[in-house]
Amino acid sequence: MKLERIALLTAVLALITAGWGVAEARKLQGRLDRFADGSRTQSSPGASMGSQATNVEQRLKQLEAAAPSPGLFMSAIQLHFAKLYFAGEARNWDLARFERGEILEHLDVVAALRPEEGAVSVTGIMDAFKNTQLVAIKDAIEMKDRGLFRDAYRESIIMCNTCHQATGRPFITITIPTNPPVSNQRWEVPVSGGK
């Protein structure tokens, strides 16, 4: 178990150095999962590594305390989700596909940083969201069907708010955007590029 902890700490340090990149956070999630499995199945550690383990544990706690708030990534999701809407409305399916990908990556970071809240499995709700509503959005994008896209978008909003309610934040209510989230981006497919 100690060696796993050291491996985990190394991974966390690498993560912080890399600025909490998305791919790295995914790897961390995998390591955390394996770590959790390991600590359930393995017996208590040998005494010789005791103090080293305490150090690692302290460092781990410090690193956890220094990790960015999931709210940061949720704010990014909010932005990409709003952009997704205007991309779909403008039938810019390439942009919609891109924004959907950004949302998926950021959801994974939130799940890695906050796998659960009390008794609620954030990871579980994320997976349901990714495997249902976000698949419906993908299908609508691939079929270039704006009607299906609008339906899937509305269903996704329900999922955003369901999780906020489940995790004790009913005051965070997502809606269909009325205005574009930024004023310096074109939503329509470029006719002859860059103009």
Ligand code: HEC
């Ligand atoms: C699986 C659970 C879950 C799902 C699904 C989810 N959220 Fe969140 N969201 C959270 C949690 C947990 C927080 C609080 C994060 C914190 O405490 O820093 C949050 C916070 C937020 C915030 C507040 C950020 C801030 O700091 O002001 C926004 C905005 C937000 N979410 C947008 C969305 C949008 C948009 C969607 C859907 C596309 C969504 N969320 C889906 C769990 C979820």
